[in-house]
Amino acid sequence: MTSGQLGSDRRKYQRKVKPFYVSFSPDGSTYIPAYGLDISEGGVGLLSQLHTPDGEFKLRIMLEGRDFTVTVRRRGESERMRDGKLWYATGVEFVTVEAEDRGFLDEFVRGLQIPEQNAVLTTLEGTFGAPAPEPSVEENKRAATRKRKPFYIAFSINDLVYIPAFGLDISRDGMRTFTEAQMPDEPFKIRVILENRDFVVTVKKNWDRQSPEGKKPGWITGVRFVEIAPIDREFVDCYANDKPFFAGNRLLEALERLKQEPERADLWLPPELLTAFLQMLVALKRLAPLSDRTYPLVRYHYEGARTRGEEIAHIVHVESRTTSRDGTKRFSTRFSFDQAGGNVHVV
Numbered sequence: 001m002t003s004g005q006l007g008s009d010r011r012k013y014q015r016k017v018k019p020f021y022v023s024f025s026p027d028g029s030t031y032i033p034a035y036g037l038d039i040s041e042g043g044v045g046l047l048s049q050l051h052t053p054d055g056e057f058k059l060r061i062m063l064e065g066r067d068f069t070v071t072v073r074r075r076g077e078s079e080r081m082r083d084g085k086l087w088y089a090t091g092v093e094f095v096t097v098e099a100e101d102r103g104f105l106d107e108f109v110r111g112l113q114i115p116e117q118n119a120v121l122t123t124l125e126g127t128f129g130a131p132a133p134e135p136s137v138e139e140n141k142r143a144a145t146r147k148r149k150p151f152y153i154a155f156s157i158n159d160l161v162y163i164p165a166f167g168l169d170i171s172r173d174g175m176r177t178f179t180e181a182q183m184p185d186e187p188f189k190i191r192v193i194l195e196n197r198d199f200v201v202t203v204k205k206n207w208d209r210q211s212p213e214g215k216k217p218g219w220i221t222g223v224r225f226v227e228i229a230p231i232d233r234e235f236v237d238c239y240a241n242d243k244p245f246f247a248g249n250r251l252l253e254a255l256e257r258l259k260q261e262p263e264r265a266d267l268w269l270p271p272e273l274l275t276a277f278l279q280m281l282v283a284l285k286r287l288a289p290l291s292d293r294t295y296p297l298v299r300y301h302y303e304g305a306r307t308r309g310e311e312i313a314h315i316v317h318v319e320s321r322t323t324s325r326d327g328t329k330r331f332s333t334r335f336s337f338d339q340a341g342g343n344v345h346v347v
Helices: 003-011 099-110 118-129 230-240 250-260 271-283
Strands: 020-025 032-039 043-048 056-063 066-082 085-096 147-156 163-170 174-179 188-194 197-210 219-227 298-308 311-324 327-337
Touching (some): 032 056, 043 056, 066 099, 163 188, 197 230, 230 250
Antiparallel strands (some): 043 085, 056 066, 066 085, 163 174, 188 197, 311 327
């Protein structure tokens, strides 16, 4: 069995955990430090700078505050370069484990196992995820690249109760879904759970049909997005086109963070954009001239995005003040800018 096959088998039963400390012994007395990468009921994936021994050998595991030794056997090994150094990624299987340690391992791995519902996703991928005859051109409005890989969704007809279902594929414009019940004709909300991201969109049904005879009974539906946050659309587009999300785009990452911390524009927005705000405030006489020695008297609040036709504008509210012999004057100004951080103007 190759190391790739072993890794594949091991991942069927557990998820990768944070690296933990291990050490192995070629002679039963001297132990060589290494790192554990993942673990299952059947074995461990480890990373070391030296080859592990042939045959059976001792492996000391330090995990969750527990320290114990097991006997293992190497099943596969591959070379990896890390920071210019050669490392060995090795998959080992358990040969003997003390009963008390086996109880700990079983309990620990049980908490890492992928829910059984994922078997449904696998079934759906085989049934509906592969290329299949598409609806007519009139039915299929999506021209954007889509990714055919099932994922979890939940849809709601009252914005309160959400019914679990499955997405079959998705693009920046919409998606294809599989549900046991027929979806409504009027716009409704769908909660999308994709690549550890969870967000809600409003959709409108384009077409639907019952699943083919002999397949899992239910409805296959094509929906288009009628409301989706710009950052969520960007995420979906990157996902569908196999592009890194946020790669090289500080502004999109900043806007995502600002959704959680709307008062921290000074921390997350690019400095050049903040400088543009301040310079416009100075020109409007709503802020004293900028100086390297003083911090501008401003406070920011991100108010979110607005859509105007095909254009998306982001709004930042800036409170500023000026001080003179006549006292302090306070000002409230809203700035708008586009997805690229340009076209800055006062709203």
